[in-house]
Amino acid sequence: xxxxxxxxxxxxxxxxxxxxxxxxxxxxxxxxxxxxxxxxxxxxxxxxxxxxxxxxxxxxxxxxxxxxxxxxxxxxxxxxxxxxxxxxxxxxxxxxxxxxxxxxxxxxxxxxxxxxxxxxxxxxxxxxxxxxxxxxxxxxxxxxxxxxxxxxxxxxxxxxxxxxxxxxxxxxxxxxxxxxxxxxxxxxxxxxxxxxxxxxxxxxxxxxxxxxxxxxxxxxxxxxxxxxxxxxxxxxxxxxxxxxxxxxxxxxxxxxxxxxxxxxxxxxxxxxxxxxxxxxxxxxxxxxxxxxxxxxxxxxxxxxxxxxxxxxxxxxxxxxxxxxxxxxxxxxxxxxxxxxxxxxxxxxxxxxxxxxxxxxxxxxxxxxxxxxxxxxxxxxxxxxxxxxxxxxxxxxxxxxxxxxxxxxxxxxxxxxxxxxxxxxxxxxxxxxxxxxxxxxxxxxxxxxxxxxxxxxxxxxxxxxxxxxxxxxxxxxxxxxxxxxxxxxxxxxxxxxxxxxxxxxxxxxxxxxxxxxxxxxxxxxxxxxxxxxxxxxxxxxxxxxxxxxxxxxxxxxxxxxxxxxxxxxxxxxxxxxxxxxxxxxxxxxxxxxxxxxxxxxxxxxxxxxxxxxxxxxxxxxxxxxxxxxxxxxxxxxxxxxxxxxxxxxxxxxxxxxxxxxxxxxxxxxxxxxxxxxxxxxxxxxxxxx
Numbered sequence: 217x218x219x220x221x222x223x224x225x226x227x228x229x230x231x232x233x234x235x236x237x238x239x240x241x242x243x244x245x246x247x248x249x250x251x252x253x254x255x256x257x258x259x260x261x262x263x264x265x266x267x268x269x270x271x272x273x274x275x276x277x278x279x280x281x282x283x284x285x286x287x288x289x290x291x292x293x294x295x296x297x298x299x300x301x302x303x304x305x306x307x308x309x310x311x312x313x314x315x316x317x318x319x320x321x322x323x324x325x326x327x328x329x330x331x332x333x334x335x336x337x338x339x340x341x342x343x344x345x346x347x348x349x350x351x352x353x354x355x356x357x358x359x360x361x362x363x364x365x366x367x368x369x370x371x372x373x374x375x376x377x378x379x380x381x382x383x384x385x386x387x388x389x390x391x392x393x394x395x396x397x398x399x400x401x402x403x404x405x406x407x408x409x410x411x412x413x414x415x416x417x418x419x420x421x422x423x424x425x426x427x428x429x430x431x432x433x434x435x436x437x438x439x440x441x442x443x444x445x446x447x448x449x450x451x452x453x454x455x456x457x458x459x460x461x462x463x464x465x466x467x468x469x470x471x472x473x474x475x476x477x478x479x480x481x482x483x484x485x486x487x488x489x490x491x492x493x494x495x496x497x498x499x500x501x502x503x504x505x506x507x508x509x510x511x512x513x514x515x516x517x518x519x520x521x522x523x524x525x526x527x528x529x530x531x532x533x534x535x536x537x538x539x540x541x542x543x544x545x546x547x548x549x550x551x552x553x554x555x556x557x558x559x560x561x562x563x564x565x566x567x568x569x570x571x572x573x574x575x576x577x578x579x580x581x582x583x584x585x586x587x588x589x590x591x592x593x594x595x596x597x598x599x600x601x602x603x604x605x606x607x608x609x610x611x612x613x614x615x616x617x618x619x620x621x622x623x624x625x626x627x628x629x630x631x632x633x634x635x636x637x638x639x640x641x642x643x644x645x646x647x648x649x650x651x652x653x654x655x656x657x658x659x660x661x662x663x664x665x666x667x668x669x670x671x672x673x674x675x676x677x678x679x680x681x682x683x684x685x686x687x688x689x690x691x692x693x694x695x696x697x698x699x700x701x702x703x704x705x706x707x708x709x710x711x712x713x714x715x716x717x718x719x720x721x722x723x724x725x726x727x728x729x730x731x732x733x734x735x736x737x738x739x740x741x742x743x744x745x746x747x748x749x750x751x752x753x754x755x756x757x758x759x760x761x762x763x764x765x766x767x768x769x770x771x772x773x774x775x776x777x778x779x780x781x782x783x784x785x786x787x788x789x790x791x792x793x794x795x796x797x798x799x800x801x802x803x804x805x806x807x808x809x810x811x812x813x814x815x816x817x818x819x820x821x822x823x824x825x826x827x828x829x830x831x832x833x834x835x836x837x838x839x840x841x842x843x844x845x846x847x848x849x850x851x852x853x854x855x856x857x858x859x860x861x862x863x864x865x866x867x868x869x870x871x872x873x874x875x876x877x878x879x880x881x882x883x884x885x886x887x888x889x890x891x892x893x894x895x896x897x898x899x900x901x902x903x904x
Contacts, residue, residue, distance in 0.1 A: 241267040241271035242267075243860045244860075260857065261348075265321070276726070305592075305615070318334040325354070330473075333346070335347070346477070349858045350477060350478075350482065356832070356853065357489065360490060363489075363497075367498060368493070368496055369609070371423075371497050374505045375427065378419070378507055379420035382420060392510045396412060400415050420504065423496070425459075426500060428460070428461045429461075432458050456488075457489075463489050483862050491840060493833035498793075499797050499800075514694050516686070516687055518585045519683065519759040521587055521683070522682040524601040527562060529548075529560070529562045529604075529668075530601055531603065532568045534612055535571060535572065535607055535612055535631075536610045538576045541608070545581045549581075553666075568596075569587065570593050573606075575755070575792040576791060579688050586686075589753035589756040593616055597620055598678075603626065604625070604664060605625055617637065617638050621638065627640065628640050687785045691791075691795075706809035707809075713775035715776075716819060716820065717747045717806070719838065720750045720787075720822045721754050721793065722824065722825055724753055724754070725849050728879065733848045734754050734825060734881075735763075737822060750789055752792060758787050763785070765785050803841075812899070814841050815872035820844050822888065823835055823846075839867060839871055839874075842872035844873050844875070846875075847884070848884055
């Protein structure tokens with residue numbers, strides 16, 4: 217009988233896999249000859265449970281974070297919160313210890329109500345007959361589907377905003393004229409002798425169709441934006457998605473109880489979700505955002521908690537959705553509202569960014585100061601300096617409400633997707649029927665902030681005195697503006713001044729020393745002449761600790777420093793998490809300039825501290841392009857040697873990329889450097 221998975225990407229020679237564990241308890245897979253017998257399943261179960269126990273020993277404590285976190289402002293605020301009797305992420309992480317071995321191994325199944333089931337030496341299958349491979353694969357697929365849905369909902373919001381602005385339903389200007397025209401041409405949309413609003417509407421419709429297509433057809437964003445070489449690879453592997461919605465639907469369908477019992481088929485759907493995440497949730501979102509709000513430009517920004525100032529109506533924007541944030545900032549900068557703030561006794565109105573809302577705004581609108589990533593949001597609230605906290609979606613921990621109540625900070629939610637108990641609500645309804653009231657909502661929020669300022673007079677404020685300046689807003693467009701083309705950057709890579717380029721991104725995770733893992737990896741890379749691109753939560757320590765400043769050139773090797781000249785930092789901050797598109801655009805630009813495919817180049821993706829479902833997809837997106845990924849946090853896959861092989865090394869032949877994990881960030885950085893040198897050697901650029 218013909219096996220329909222014979223040529224699928226999940227056709228892994230599992231009978232040849234041997235599981236092993238390094239000194240940190242990280243699972244690795246080696247291969248054995250075909251004639252060797254299978255390992256004893258019970259012995260394997262004992263091995264991985266021991267490995268999980270060793271891995272748990274690498275998790276830091278709150279005290280470890282206090283002693284070793286590189287940002288003194290974080291250290292001071294953790295101690296301040298302790299004095300106030302307020303829990304932080306680090307307290308709660310300690311209270312969760314020891315984490316469940318079965319959960320860390322990915323072999324706990326809660327999909328149906330016959331369970332929960334877990335794989336042990338006594339019970340090698342769940343009630344339905346699912347073995348460890350299937351359980352681990354289904355859990356991983358559902359994580360990937362969740363990440364695709366999260367970034368997909370973000371993308372849908374900005375795509376709809378672009379469409380409604382073009383149609384006049386939303387009264388805001390369309391700022392990215394050139395972006396729209398250039399992108400429309402790549403989609404085959406007519407641009408000559410047409411009004412911008414009509415081009416923008418057509419572009420938005422194409423992006424939305426890829427998001428929600430039900431009848432199978434061409435995924436337009438992939439056709440327009442992906443390298444032809446990759447499109448052939450994905451077509452051969454049969455992983456081209458129908459639409460983002462479809463692949464998320466199918467992921468939950470396939471992974472449901474008693475539907476798909478083949479772990480290889482499940483992992484094939486995992487790859488499809490990665491493509492849907494990448495080309496709708498990231499690329500599509502980025503196109504719509506830059507089209508509507510403009511690409512922005514390189515600017516200098518104040519960063520870190522010390523940039524907070526007493527005496528102002530202080531407003532923090534937190535989350536991912538740019539539409540309402542853009543209007544809140546513009547409204548608060550109007551003289552009318554500044555005058556009202558001064559009448560209330562304030563010096564004026566100031567805006568601060570938490571997570572990606574701040575990163576998207578800082579290089580588009582003046583005066584939005586990025587303070588921190590999601591994990592330390594409650595530390596910022598603990599200063600007592602904020603009057604209003606505007607939260608939309610994603611990376612908004614419910615714990616912020618406890619701290620906000622302590623300091624009488626007003627919290628406002630704006631999205632139907634995300635509510636916080638005790639928060640006030642000024643936002644869009646489920647059907648966006650009030651989208652035409654965007655300006656009114658922004659004004660109400662600014663007025664509420666002024667009221668909160670008045671009500672909070674006398675609240676004690678403590679602001680650690682740490683702030684720096686960071687250069688932000690790098691993009692493909694900026695590289696062309698600065699150098700005339702991608703060629704100078706490409707030449708610097710080929711001649712060895714730059715060893716390679718790393719895209720360092722991702723969220724944060726208390727399983728490693730907070731923000732230190734990112735800094736330690738960066739130090740190794742820079743001294744070895746690796747140029748770093750950064751966005752999202754991982755970019756905050758790089759900004760806060762001066763790596764995005766021209767003054768950080770002394771951290772770079774001689775070759776990189778020579779290339780940077782007098783005005784460029786060694787870490788180029790490209791923006792929020794969807795701005796991975798900017799990094800992949802730079803990767804593609806230098807590869808094209810040198811006549812090579814991306815997978816051949818000394819390029820890497822690194823998310824040292826990744827912690828949520830989106831992090832799985834972000835790494836997978838670059839892996840699908842043939843770019844290796846590097847991490848300090850392990851996925852929950854210990855329980856399946858087949859999934860370990862597939863996720864880490866099994867895609868080398870399929871996609872041209874692998875996944876590498878090391879809990880030691882210095883060793884992780886050294887591995888990136890070694891792999892880049894091997895790529896350069898294969899290209900004939902360097903001698904052994």
